[in-house]
Amino acid sequence: MDEDEPTQTGAARYHRELARRNRAALLGAARRLFLDLGYDGTSLAKVAAEAGVSRATLFKQFPTKAELFSAMVTTSWATDDEQAPPVPGDPLTALSTLGTRYADLLTRPGMADLFRIVIAELPRFPELGRTHFDLGKMPFFDSVRDHLLAEQRAGTLQFRDADLVTTQFLGMIANYVLWPRMLLLDWDPDAASVARAVEEAALTVHARHAVPGSRGPGEPDTR
Structure with missing residues (x-):
C-alpha cells in the first residue's frame, strides 16, 4: 500500500x-x-x-x-482574491478604493457585451437577468454595503439606508464608465477620466454622509 x-x-x-x-x-x-x-x-x-x-x-x-x-457570469465578475476589504476609519479613501475596483470590473474587455446579451435575451430567458444580477453585481454590491455599514459602526458615516447609498455610489460610477458604452460603441474614456469619475462619486457620498468632526488617518482636524 x-x-x-x-x-x-x-x-x-x-x-x-x-x-x-x-x-x-x-x-x-x-x-x-x-x-x-x-x-x-x-x-x-x-x-x-x-x-x-x-x-x-x-x-x-x-x-x-x-x-x-x-459559471461564465461568475467568472466574468470575479475579483482578485488578494483584494482585501478596506479597513474602516477612512471612508473617503475606502470609497475611492472600492469605486476604482468597480470601475475596473465594468471596463473589463467584454463586460459591456455581456450586459448587452443579457438585455437582448431577457424577454425570452428572464432567468439570465436574475443570474447576471445575483452572481454578477450582487456580490460586489454586498461588499460595498458591508463596508459602509462598518464605517457607520466606526462612527465615520451616518445614513438610514445602506442599500440606497450603495446604489447611488455605484450608480454614479456605472453611469459614466458603462452605460454610455451600451449605446455608443466609440465611448472609451481614458484612465484619468475614469479616475475622476470615481473620485467625484466618493467625494459626493462622503460629503453627504460623513459624520461631522470625523476624519481619516492623516487628515487635519478642522473642528
Whole structure:
C-alpha cells in the first residue's frame, strides 16, 4: 500500500489539474460563443468543440447550458482574491478604493457585451437577468454595503439606508464608465477620466454622509 501511495497521489493531482484546465477552457469558449452568438445561438456541443474537449467532459462539469452560463457570469465578475476589504476609519479613501475596483470590473474587455446579451435575451430567458444580477453585481454590491455599514459602526458615516447609498455610489460610477458604452460603441474614456469619475462619486457620498468632526488617518482636524 505504501509503495502505491505516491503513484495514487500523483494520479489524483494530475486529474485535478486536468479538470481545472478543462474548466478554464470551457469557460473561455463559453464566453466567446455567448458574446458572439447569443445565449440561444450557443449550444453545449459548440462550446465543447470550441474548447477542444469531449461532450462527456463538458457534461461532467456543466450538465446544462444554464449552469454553464451561470459559471461564465461568475467568472466574468470575479475579483482578485488578494483584494482585501478596506479597513474602516477612512471612508473617503475606502470609497475611492472600492469605486476604482468597480470601475475596473465594468471596463473589463467584454463586460459591456455581456450586459448587452443579457438585455437582448431577457424577454425570452428572464432567468439570465436574475443570474447576471445575483452572481454578477450582487456580490460586489454586498461588499460595498458591508463596508459602509462598518464605517457607520466606526462612527465615520451616518445614513438610514445602506442599500440606497450603495446604489447611488455605484450608480454614479456605472453611469459614466458603462452605460454610455451600451449605446455608443466609440465611448472609451481614458484612465484619468475614469479616475475622476470615481473620485467625484466618493467625494459626493462622503460629503453627504460623513459624520461631522470625523476624519481619516492623516487628515487635519478642522473642528
